[in-house]
Structures are given as structure tokens and as C-alpha cells.
Amino acid sequence: MQTIVYQIKDAVYVNLTNRCPCACTFCLRTKAPGVYGSPSLWLEREPSAGEVQEALGAQDWTRFREVVFCGYGEPTERLDVLLEVAGSLKARDPSLRVRVNTNGLSDLVNGRPTAALFVGKVDCISISLNTDDPDEYLALCRPKFGPAAFPALLRFAREAAQAVPEVVLTVVGEPVTDLAKQTRCRALAESLGATLRVRPFENGTRLFPVP
Ligand code: SF4
Structure with missing residues (x-):
């Protein structure tokens, strides 16, 4: 039995894949098989769009305010499935908030510009930034694309800010305490048309509040 969807607070999370082009030093996947009491998020097989829709259809929708594509991997590794499911969710209920949590490397993963594909299907794209320094980004996130990754992330963020209502860049780790x-x-986030969110440290079982 594999976990395609799981709940955190008032959101239902969709676990499309375990693939990711990064190997972040802070990745939760190296610490626990799941998050906040969820079953293991390691997939035996990637679910089809139909299987995701079936799993979502079985949820008690009175409990949820938001659907988040996140999971134990990079959701844009399965961009077609993500867009198909998000599109059908928004077609059924335009008021439902749909968010994608991503490393921002969709254009490199998919080999083409992708931000415009999210128009009308996604309300918020949350991009893991973590630093304003390209060299530090390489050391922290260890993307398989090498130095091409950081500028691609920034380009995707700028284009996503034109495509969807809200783009949030997130930082975790040192920027939480390094105020400079x-x-x-x-400032970088705002220059791209996004906002910044400082994420608490996480270990998959409890949240470490922002000081
Ligand atoms: S981008 Fe996310 S899933 Fe991928 S290695 Fe980094 S933290 Fe883990």
C-alpha cells in the first residue's frame, strides 16, 4: 500500500514521485520515511493521474482548504500528471487553493520553459531558494545540473510570478538566524515578483519554530 496523498493540518498533500534532481543537505528524505506521522512516502511505483484523482476523491473534502503537490520528490518531475490533476481540481472547484512546492528547476527537468503551463491550474508556487549566493546554492542543494541550476531557478521564479497569483521563495537553515x-x-525574492518565507527547521516529526 503506497501513500499517494496524505494530510498535514488543513491541506492534502499529493506525492507524485520520489525523483529529484537535487540532493539537498537538509532534505527530510534523509531523516525519516515520512513526515509528521504520515505513512512512508517512498513509492513502489509512481501513480498515474487517474490513481491520484481516485485517491483525492476518497478524501473528506470538508476537512481541507488546500491541495499541495509536494511529497518525497520534486513534483515537476511529473509535470504532465501534475498539470492534469491540478487542472481537473480547479475545473471542479475554482475556489480550491492549489499549491506546488518545488525546487524551481522545472525548466531544466523538462527541457523547456514551463512557468506559463501553470496558468489557471495553480494558485501558488512555493520555490525552495535557501540562499542568494549561487556557490552556496550549489553546496546546499547539490543539483545535478550544476551551476546552470541557480539562474534557471531565478528565471522560473520570475516567469512563474507572471503566470500564477502567488510565488513564494522559501529559505531554511542559516538565513533563519542570519538576518543580513x-x-x-x-530583496531577491521581491525583485522577481515573489515574496519570501522563512521556513522553520524541520526533521519530519516536529517543527522547530523560527526564533
Ligand atoms: S529539492 Fe526537496 S526533495 Fe529534492 S533533495 Fe532538496 S529537499 Fe529533498
Whole structure:
């Protein structure tokens, strides 16, 4: 039995894949098989769009305010399935909030510009930024695309801000306590048309609040 959807607070999360082009030093996947009491998020097989829709259809929708494509992997590795499911959710209920949590490398993963594909299907794209420094980004996130990754992330963020109502860049780790870095990351986010969110440290079982 594999976990295609799971719940955190008032959101239902969709686990499309375990593939990811990064190997972040802070990745939760290296710490636990799941998050906040969820079953294991390691997939035996990637679910089809139909299987995801079936799993979502079995949920008690009175409990949820938001659907988040996240899971134990990079959701844009399965961009076609993500867009198909998100599109059908929004077609059924335009008021439902749909968010994608991503590393921002969709264009490199898919080999083409992709931000415009989210129009009308997604309300918020949350992109893991973590630093304003390209070299530090490489050391922290270890993307398989190498130095091409950081500029591609910034380009995707800028184009996504034109495509969907809300783009949030997130930072975790040092910028939480390094206020100068936090200020630089916020300025970078705002220059791209996004906002910045400082994420608490997480270990998959409890949240470490932002100081
Ligand atoms: S981008 Fe996300 S899933 Fe991929 S290695 Fe980094 S933290 Fe883990």
C-alpha cells in the first residue's frame, strides 16, 4: 500500500514521485520515511493521474482548504500528471487553493520553459531558494545540473510570478538566524515578483519554530 496523498493540518498533500534532481543537505528524505506521522512516502511505483484523482476523491473534502503537490520528490518531475490533476481540481472547484512546492528547476527537468503551463491550474508556487549566493546554492542543494541550476531557478521564479497569483521563495537553515542574509534573500525574492518565507527547521516529526 503506497501513500499517494496524505494530510498535514488543513491541506492534502499529493506525492507524485520520489525523483529529484537535487540532493539537498537538509532534505527530510534523509531523516525519516515520512513526515509528521504520515505513512512512508517512498513509492513502489509512481501513480498515474487517474490513481491520484481516485485517491483525492476518497478524501473528506470538508476537512481541507488546500491541495499541495509536494511529497518525497520534486513534483515537476511529473509535470504532465501534475498539470492534469491540478487542472481537473480547479475545473471542479475554482475556489480550491492549489499549491506546488518545488525546487524551481522545472525548466531544466523538462527541457523547456514551463512557468506559463501553470496558468489557471495553480494558485501558488512555493520555490525552495535557501540562499542568494549561487556557490552556496550549489553546496546546499547539490543539483545535478550544476551551476546552470541557480539562474534557471531565478528565471522560473520570475516567469512563474507572471503566470500564477502567488510565488513564494522559501529559505531554511542559516538565513533563519542570519538576518543580513535574510534581508538579501527577501530583496531577491521581491525583485522577481515573489515574496519570501522563512521556513522553520524541520526533521519530519516536529517543527522547530523560527526564533
Ligand atoms: S529539492 Fe526537496 S526533495 Fe529534492 S533533495 Fe532538496 S529537499 Fe529533498
